[in-house]
Amino acid sequence: MTTPHEPRVSVICPTFNRSRPITDTLDSVSAQSVTDWEMLVVSDGSTDDTDDWVRDRARTDPRIRLIRAERHGHPSGPRNRGLAEARGAYVAYLDHDDLWYPGHLRALLDAFAAGAGFVATGFEIADRHGRVTSVSRALDLCWHPEVQTLGPVFEPSRVAHRRGLAEAVGGWRAGSGAEDWDLWLRLADARTRFSTVLDRTVRLLADTGTRRHGITPRRRLPVAVFEDAARAHAALCELGEHRHEAAFRRACAADTRAWLRRMAASAEFVRPAGWSGDPEAELAEGTEGLGGTGADLLLVPERGRYLVALPLACVTAEHALRVQALVRRTRPAQFALIDEVVARHGGVPAQDAGEYGFGGGRP
Structure with missing residues (x-):
């Protein structure tokens, strides 16, 4: 086979340091129905036999190329190295513990042929034993700039974009936080045309050892401010009590339906290609749906006072500020319940607390 x-x-x-299991990932690319691709495997200073396994596959499939890099300890550095070496008109990403099904590249190219600048496909999630534990649905493939702002949607292995777009917005950034959420947001800000595909063409690994599970959020979204630690702790405990669960579930459903209805009426709303269903009908009772912070409230001492806050996996403080500005507008019913509990314990909403309303954590 020639390159x-x-x-x-x-x-x-x-x-x-993926060792032999990386061959499963490589083989899933070699099995693609589309054949005119190159695969740049960027070894981030691996110290085991990973490079040898990649070289072995490259001998039988010259479209695979090993690039040895200095150790970054973060996937952004290797991905930027790959971008610098990429020759294709389109760039697709594949994490070393995920797999593609044979039609993945075909689905991406069909979307690009229809005018997309950025494409994400459907997925299956499997545990480390290969058992599928969940699959994407149409709602997971609906998109809007507000969804991108509020939640880390679209894992890299599901995504491709036209070459040059990532570099034009600054490339992949390292640091604490979800680097894919950060890059996709910058692409959305640059008015990139997002498109999604309903087909489940990717199998993602769900395991506590993956990077997505290991991110420690540095940013936070202040919800309430207290003068007294005991009162703040009491409010936090009450917010987690089972007796409020049904009310919060109803509020969440109401907020999400209203938000989705508003976005769906916008020209910026993206449905999966070829899907004409009703996004609102896809919502399950009590689901957050369409992104969200996905984190539990915590208690943070600050400047002699006490914050009840949500941790955020934003890379930048500027992004966290954008989340704070949008989240109360999209979740009024939920925050009304939170504010009621906070007031009962002597706290005030963060946006009413002067300097504590900044919301982003430290830059």
Whole structure:
């Protein structure tokens, strides 16, 4: 098999000490129905036999290329290295512990042919034993700039974009937080045309050892401010009590339906290609749906007072401020319940507390 002079798709796969299991990921690319691709496996200073396994596969499939990099300890560095070496018109990402099904690149290219600049496909989630534990539904593939602001949607292995777009907005950024959420948001801000595909073409690994489970949020979204630690703790405990669960579930459902209805009426709302269903009908009772902070409230001492806050996996303080500005507008019923409990314990909403309303954590 000869390597195409100009592959249509460059596949970037950062890896570190994956050893033999990386061959499953490589083989899932070699099995693609689309054949004019190159795969850039960027080894982030691996110290085991990962590089040897990649070289072995490259001998039988020259479209696979090993790039040895200095240790970054973060996938953004290897991905940027891959971008610098990519020759394809389109760039697709594949994490070293995920797999593609044979039609993945075909689904991406069909979306690009329809004018997309950024494409995300459907998925299956499997545990480390290969058992599928959940699958994407149409609602997971609905998109809007507000969804992108509030939640880390679209894992890298599901995503491709036209070459040059990532570099134009500053490339992949390192640091604490969800680096994919950060890059996709910057692409959305640059008015990139987002498109999604309903087909489940990717199998994602759900395991506590994956990076997504290991991110420690540095940012926070202040919800309430207290003068007294005991009162703040009492409010936090009450907010977690089972007796409020049904009310919060109803409030969440009402907020999400209203938010979805408003977004769906907007020209910026994206449905999966070829899907004409009703997004609101896809909502299950009590689900957050369409992103969300996905984190529990915590108690944070600050400047002699006490914050009840949500941790945020935003890379930048500016992004966290944008979340704070939007989240109360999209979740009024939920915050009305929170504010009621906070007031009962002598606290005030964060936006009413002067300097504590900044919401982003430290830059």
